[in-house]
Amino acid sequence: MNGASDAAGMADMVGTAGMTSTTSASNANRGNGTSVWDAVVGQPIVPALQQTVADASASLDGAPSGSMTHAWLFTGPPGSGRSVAAKAFAAALQCDSGGCGTCAECTDVRNGTHPDVAALVTEGLSIKISQVRELVPKAALRPARGRWQIVIVEDADRLGEDAADALLLSVEEPPDRTVWMLCAPTAEDIAPTIRSRCRVVQLRTPPSDAVATYLSTTEGIDKRTATFAARAAQGHIGRARALATDENARSRREEVLKLPFALDDLRQCLDAAASLVDAAKADAERHCDALDAREVDELKRALGAESTGRKPRNMDAAVKELEREQKLRRTRVQRDSIDRALIDVLALYRDVLMLQLGVRTELINDEMRASLDRLARNSRAESTLRRMEAIGQAREALMANAAPLLTLESMALTLREG
Amino acid sequence: MKFRLERDVLADAVAWTARTLPSRPTVPVLAGLRLDASDGTVTFSSFDYEVSGRVSVEGEVADPGTALISGKLLADIARSLPAKPVEFSADSSKVVITCGSARFTLVTLPVEEYPELPQLPSASGTVDGTTFAEAVGQVAVAAGRDDMLPTLTGIRIEIDGETVTLGATDRYRLAVREITWNPVRPDLTGVALVPARTLVDAAKTLASAGDVTLALGGESDDSLIGLAGGGRHTTSRLIDGEWVPNYRRLFPTEIATVARIEIDSLVDSVKRVALVAERNTPVRLAFGDGQLVLEAGSGEDAQASEALPAQVDGPGIATGFNPSYLLDGLQALGTPFVHMSFTDTPMKPVVIQGIDSLEGEPSSGYRYLAMPIRLSS
Numbered sequence: 053m054n055g056a057s058d059a060a061g062m063a064d065m066v067g068t069a070g071m072t073s074t075t076s077a078s079n080a081n082r083g084n085g086t087s088v089w090d091a092v093v094g095q096p097i098v099p100a101l102q103q104t105v106a107d108a109s110a111s112l113d114g115a116p117s118g119s120m121t122h123a124w125l126f127t128g129p130p131g132s133g134r135s136v137a138a139k140a141f142a143a144a145l146q147c148d149s150g151g152c153g154t155c156a157e158c159t160d161v162r163n164g165t166h167p168d169v170a171a172l173v174t175e176g177l178s179i180k181i182s183q184v185r186e187l188v189p190k191a192a193l194r195p196a197r198g199r200w201q202i203v204i205v206e207d208a209d210r211l212g213e214d215a216a217d218a219l220l221l222s223v224e225e226p227p228d229r230t231v232w233m234l235c236a237p238t239a240e241d242i243a244p245t246i247r248s249r250c251r252v253v254q255l256r257t258p259p260s261d262a263v264a265t266y267l268s269t270t271e272g273i274d275k276r277t278a279t280f281a282a283r284a285a286q287g288h289i290g291r292a293r294a295l296a297t298d299e300n301a302r303s304r305r306e307e308v309l310k311l312p313f314a315l316d317d318l319r320q321c322l323d324a325a326a327s328l329v330d331a332a333k334a335d336a337e338r339h340c341d342a343l344d345a346r347e348v349d350e351l352k353r354a355l356g357a358e359s360t361g362r363k364p365r366n367m368d369a370a371v372k373e374l375e376r377e378q379k380l381r382r383t384r385v386q387r388d389s390i391d392r393a394l395i396d397v398l399a400l401y402r403d404v405l406m407l408q409l410g411v412r413t414e415l416i417n418d419e420m421r422a423s424l425d426r427l428a429r430n431s432r433a434e435s436t437l438r439r440m441e442a443i444g445q446a447r448e449a450l451m452a453n454a455a456p457l458l459t460l461e462s463m464a465l466t467l468r469e470g
Numbered sequence: 471m472k473f474r475l476e477r478d479v480l481a482d483a484v485a486w487t488a489r490t491l492p493s494r495p496t497v498p499v500l501a502g503l504r505l506d507a508s509d510g511t512v513t514f515s516s517f518d519y520e521v522s523g524r525v526s527v528e529g530e531v532a533d534p535g536t537a538l539i540s541g542k543l544l545a546d547i548a549r550s551l552p553a554k555p556v557e558f559s560a561d562s563s564k565v566v567i568t569c570g571s572a573r574f575t576l577v578t579l580p581v582e583e584y585p586e587l588p589q590l591p592s593a594s595g596t597v598d599g600t601t602f603a604e605a606v607g608q609v610a611v612a613a614g615r616d617d618m619l620p621t622l623t624g625i626r627i628e629i630d631g632e633t634v635t636l637g638a639t640d641r642y643r644l645a646v647r648e649i650t651w652n653p654v655r656p657d658l659t660g661v662a663l664v665p666a667r668t669l670v671d672a673a674k675t676l677a678s679a680g681d682v683t684l685a686l687g688g689e690s691d692d693s694l695i696g697l698a699g700g701g702r703h704t705t706s707r708l709i710d711g712e713w714v715p716n717y718r719r720l721f722p723t724e725i726a727t728v729a730r731i732e733i734d735s736l737v738d739s740v741k742r743v744a745l746v747a748e749r750n751t752p753v754r755l756a757f758g759d760g761q762l763v764l765e766a767g768s769g770e771d772a773q774a775s776e777a778l779p780a781q782v783d784g785p786g787i788a789t790g791f792n793p794s795y796l797l798d799g800l801q802a803l804g805t806p807f808v809h810m811s812f813t814d815t816p817m818k819p820v821v822i823q824g825i826d827s828l829e830g831e832p833s834s835g836y837r838y839l840a841m842p843i844r845l846s847s
C-alpha cells in the first residue's frame with residue numbers, strides 16, 4: 053500500500069480502514085509458507101536482516117546489539133514490498149525462532165493483532181498529526197510479551213512537516229526495546245532529521261522470475277499464468293498476484309491496453325478518459341462494497357445491534373466514524389486503480405519505444421507484438437517520449453489529488469497529438 | 471451455559487469490567503465482555519491489549535460455559551434491571567438474560583477470536599486500598615497530560631522494602647508520596663512506570679476492597695503491572711524509558727523560610743486573585759510580617775490583591791506561581807493547614823506539605839514541589 057503511485061493488488065489494498073485492522077479469514081491465513089521471509093520476494097538484503105534478527109535476539113540475553121538498531125527505513129519502488137518486508141522483519145523479531153511463520157507471535161503480527169506491534173496505515177493523502185499523537189504513546193510502552201515494542205509507519209513519505217516533527221522526538225530517543233520501522237519509496241521522501249536516525253533497508257523491484265516463482269510455489273498458481281502475471285506486473289508483487297488470480301483484473305488490463313489504439317478523434321479521447329474513470333469506480337465498488345458492508349456489520353454486531361430488549365447507545369457515532377474511513381479508502385482505491393491503468397499504458401509505450409530504438413529486450417506486452425510494431429512504425433520515438441511524459445504528468449497530478457476526469461482528458465489529448 | 475446472580479453483584483461486576491471498553495473497538499471482538507461460568511463462580515473479563523480487567527463473583531452455576539457478548543450493552547442492561555435474581559442462559563448464538571419480567575437477548579461474538587488475557591504477574595505485596603487510592607490521586611495531579619511526552623504521563627512506583635514511593639511530574643511540578651506496605655519479602659525492590667490515567671482508575675475502583683495486591687512480577691514477568699483486590703484483577707501495560715533521573719535531588723535541602731497557612735482560605739484567595747491573571751501569568755505571593763499578600767494582573771484595570779494571616783518563620787520572601795499548579799498541590803493535601811518551605815531565593819521551587827495544625831510538622835509522606843515563575847520587576 054504505497055501511495056497513489058503504487059498500483060498494489062486490490063487484495064492487499066482493501067484489508068484495513070484507518071488504524072482499524074479488520075481481519076478476514078482470507079487475510080489471516082495467507083502465510084502458509086514455512087517462514088515469514090517467504091513473502092519477501094527477490095530481495096538480496098534478506099540474509100542481512102536475518103542476521104540482524106539473530107543479533108537482536110542475542111542482545112535480549114545480554115549480548116552486544118550487533119547490527120540491531122532502533123529505527124529502520126524500508127525504501128524501494130512501488131510494489132517492491134516495503135511494508136511486507138517491514139512486517140516480516142517485525143514478526144521475525146518477535147518470534148522465538150527468527151520468523152517461523154507458524155507460532156503465535158508470527159501469526160499475530162500477520163493478522164495485525166500482536167499487542168507489541170502497532171502499525172499506522174493511512175488512506176488519506178497525508179498522515180494527520182492526530183494519528184501521530186495516537187502512535188507516540190504506543191512507541192513508549194514496554195513490550196507486553198517481553199521482546200520488542202515495534203511501530204510501523206507505512207507511507208512515511210506522507211508525513212507532513214508537523215507530523216514529522218511530532219514523530220522526531222520519539223524516533224530520536226526511543227526506549228531500549230522500541231523499534232521504529234518507516235516505509236517510503238526513497239530515503240529522500242523522509243525529513244532529513246528523521247532519515248539521519250534510521251538505518252536504510254533498500255529494496256529493489258523483484259525480478260520477474262522471482263515473482264513468478266513466488267506465485268507458483270507460495271500461491272499455487274500454474275507456471276504459465278505466473279510467468280505472464282509477473283512480466284505484466286513489472287515486478288509489482290501485489291499487482292502480479294491480482295493478475296494471476298483475478299479474471300476481472302486481467303480483462304480490465306486488456307481493455308486498458310486498447311486505449312492507445314483508439315485515440316483518433318476528440319470524441320474517442322474524451323471517451324477513453326471517461327472509461328478509465330468509470331472502470332476505477334467499478335473497481336472500487338467491486339472491492340469496497342462487500343468489504344464496507346461486512347465491516348459495518350461486524351462493528352454493529354460487536355456493539356450489540358442484533359440484540360433485543362435494549363438498543364445499544366453510541367453505536368451510530370461509531371458507525372459514522374467507520375464510514376468516514378471507508379470513504380477515504382474508496383477514494384484511494386479509485387485513485388490507485390486509475391494509476392495502475394496508467395502504468396499499464398506507460399509500459400505499452402515503453403515497449404513501442406524499445407521497438408523504435410531497435411533495443412533488443414523482452415517486451416512487457418510481448419503478446420501484442422504485432423500491434424506494437426504497427427504503432428512503432430506509425431510514429432517517431434520523440435512522440436513516444438512525449439506521450440510517456442504526458443502519462444507521468446497525469447500520474448503526478450492525480451497523486452496530488454487533481455480531478456481525475458479533467459486530468460485524464462488532457463492526457464488523452466496529448467497522447468493523440470504525440 | 472446457565473447461571474444465576476444477584477442483580478447488584480452483576481451490576482457491579484459488569485460496570486467495573488466494561489468501564490475500559492472502547493466505544494469504537496479497533497477489532498470488533500474487543501467490544502466484547504467475556505463470561506466464564508464454572509463451579510459456583512462466574513468470571514467477567516475485558517481486554518483492549520493495554521488494560522485487562524477480570525472479576526470473579528459467586529453465582530449459582532447450573533451449566534458451566536463461556537460466552538462473549540457486547541460489553542457496553544450488557545453494562546447498560548445490568549444497570550436497568552430490577553432488584554431481583556438475574557438468570558443467564560446461553561446457546562451457541564445468543565445469551566438470554568431474564569430478571570423478573572424483563573427479558574433481553576444478546577447476540578454472542580466469536581469467543582475463539584478473543585485474545586487471551588495476560589496473566590497477573592507474581593505478587594509483590596499488599597497495601598491498604600484506601601491509602602493507595604489516596605496516594606495515587608495525590609501524585610496524579612502532577613502527571614503530564616501531553617501524549618507526545620509519554621514518560622511524563624506515567625506514575626512511577628518504586629518499591630524499597632516496606633516503603634512504596636509514588637511519583638509524578640510534568641516538569642513544572644513534582645508530587646511524591648511515600649506509603650508503607652507489606653512486601654512479600656522485606657528486601658524486595660522494584661520500579662514500574664504506569665500510565666497515570668489507568669492507575670488512578672484502577673486504584674479508585676479497588677479502594678473499597680480492603681487489601682490490594684500490587685504485582686510487579688519478577689525478572690521473567692515484569693512487562694506488566696497487576697492490581698488485585700476484592701475478586702477484581704486488572705493488568706496494565708507499562709511505560710518504558712527514562713523518568714526523571716534522581717528526582718529526589720530536586721527537593722531543596724536548605725530551607726530558609728517556612729510559612730504555615732490555613733488551606734481553605736488560601737485556596738479561595740488564590741482562586742479569586744487568579745481571576746485577573748492572564749493565561750500563563752503568575753500569582754505573586756509575598757510572605758512576611760505574619761501575613762501573605764497575594765497579587766495578580768498588571769496595569770491599572772486588572773489588578774487584584776488580597777492579604778491572609780500566615781505564620782512565617784524566617785526572612786520574608788516574594789515569588790510567583792502558576793495559580794492552577796499551586797491549587798493542584800494545595801487541594802491534594804487533604805489537611806486543614808499547609809506547610810510551605812522556601813530557600814533563600816525566589817528562583818528555587820516551593821515545597822508544599824500538609825499539616826494538621828499551625829504548630830505542626832509535616833508527617834503525611836506527601837510532598838508537592840512547584841517551580842516558581844520568574845517575576846518581572
Ligand SMILES: [Zn+2]
Pocket residue numbers: 147148149150151152153154155156157158159
Ligand atoms: Zn514464529
